């Protein structure tokens with residue numbers, strides 16, 4: 096009997112393993128095209144298509160290299176190129192997802208950060224990421240809303256992300272929007288050992304738009320409000336490293352780190368001017384890291400970078 100049960104279990108495991116689709120970077124890039132290519136302008140990014148470009152500096156705190164032993168952090172002020180964006184191929188700022196990509200070019204090293212305004216994302220691996228996109232692709236001209244609803248309830252990552260989004264409002268200004276690394280990176284300490292941490296960019300305050308503002312602000316209010324903000328003063332974000340607690344997952348971008356955590360200020364970002372639209376034609380690779388900072392060990396990071404390379408190639 097025991098043998099029969101184990102044969103049955105093994106068959107079941109093998110069967111479910113075969114049915115879980117293993118998406119390649121190319122297949123994920125293709126899904127983005129199937130979903131978004133009719134919604135975007137020629138040469139636009141296929142994801143985070145709408146965006147604007149800005150400039151500023153990153154100023155590491157005086158003891159930054161004692162926290163993270165990186166050549167990069169020895170420089171007092173590092174010029175930065177910023178791209179603020181909306182998620183997906185959306186064209187209306189009246190939506191929740193915001194992206195902030197930053198290229199920092201130091202004297203000898205560079206660091207690119209590609210962040211969202213959410214601590215977690217909707218997929219922990221390529222399978223879930225591909226499935227999340229594929230269920231949204233129209234079949235015979237129709238999106239299967241019932242199937243989207245069903246899978247959003249059934250798959251933990253999708254359901255948790257949906258729940259998380261309900262805790263967020265629509266920010267009216269990127270100056271008042273926090274941004275997060277989502278992945279856990281690894282940082283070298285002063286003794287040469289690596290420790291895991293996520294980071295976040297904390298604005299001076301977080302502010303959501305109310306219903307009336309959303310009805311009257313039009314669809315491009317982020318750029319308008321950004322221009323107003325920088326007329327008065329540079330937009331400042333404090334960059335904190337967040338250390339995991341004992342039971343926090345460090346290999347899972349869908350894992351929310353709840354409760355109190357040790358946090359350390361690593362530097363300040365100051366964004367002070369708008370720049371031309373050149374950044375829309377560039378690519379931002381999260382794998383561009385300086386010495387002393389190493390890649391996340393989750394199953395999404397590598398394929399994420401590969402997809403960015405493929406879609407960058409498609410649009411040029």
Ligand code: HEM
Nearest residue numbers: 140142143178194195196210211276277378399402406407
């Ligand atoms: C496998 C996982 C992921 C895939 C396949 C993916 C896919 C993409 C693609 C195709 C683009 C457009 C790239 C280009 O053509 O330049 C993009 C942009 C972007 N992604 Fe992801 N993404 C993933 C995960 C994430 C995560 C975890 C974050 C945030 C922590 C994120 C934040 C962004 C942002 C902010 C942009 C816009 C960058 C810019 O301004 O150029 N993505 N993503």
